[in-house]
Amino acid sequence: MHIRFGVPADPTYPGRVAAALGGVRLRKFGYIGAVLAAVGAIGLAVSRGFAWGEQISPLWTAMVVGGLLSMLYWPWVRFRARRRSSRYAVEGAYDITDDNIMMRSGSESGGIAWDGVAQVRDTPEFWIVYVGRMPATVIPRRLMSAEDAETLRAFMAKRGLLRLR
Numbered sequence: 001m002h003i004r005f006g007v008p009a010d011p012t013y014p015g016r017v018a019a020a021l022g023g024v025r026l027r028k029f030g031y032i033g034a035v036l037a038a039v040g041a042i043g044l045a046v047s048r049g050f051a052w053g054e055q056i057s058p059l060w061t062a063m064v065v066g067g068l069l070s071m072l073y074w075p076w077v078r079f080r081a082r083r084r085s086s087r088y089a090v091e092g093a094y095d096i097t098d099d100n101i102m103m104r105s106g107s108e109s110g111g112i113a114w115d116g117v118a119q120v121r122d123t124p125e126f127w128i129v130y131v132g133r134m135p136a137t138v139i140p141r142r143l144m145s146a147e148d149a150e151t152l153r154a155f156m157a158k159r160g161l162l163r164l165r
């Protein structure tokens with residue numbers, strides 16, 4: 001297998017990559033925030049019926065506020081990543097073989113050996129490549145030909161790397 005394709009200097013592309021990589025790690029803040037906000041709201045409602053409820057209402061209020069802030073953290077980070085990354089729009093390229101994934105962006109280049117890849121997650125726009133438990137890079141499917149994308153999908157599935165969302 002030898003797949004080669006370019007990445008145009010699109011100002012929105014680095015932000016989408018940052019959002020995909022960050023979303024994997026930051027999604028848990030939304031879940032934790034929803035639980036905190038729900039527990040805080042239930043606590044506020046239940047404590048209103050007791051005489052001592054006014055004494056602990058600041059705790060429940062803090063849980064609701066903390067939960068809401070936690071749920072807003074992921075969208076805030078994605079917004080900032082997209083805004084900041086627009087100045088990093090440079091042309092790049094991918095060169096994917098049976099042995100490794102080579103990426104070039106501007107004057108920098110790097111690679112990941114397939115032997116070091118623990119898993120690959122499928123998202124609507126990218127394949128997110130994990131080295132260990134950390135997302136290391138993305139492979140943009142929309143920039144590849146359909147034949148190359150299917151070849152790479154089959155290769156990753158054969159190696160047991162591809163996991164659906």
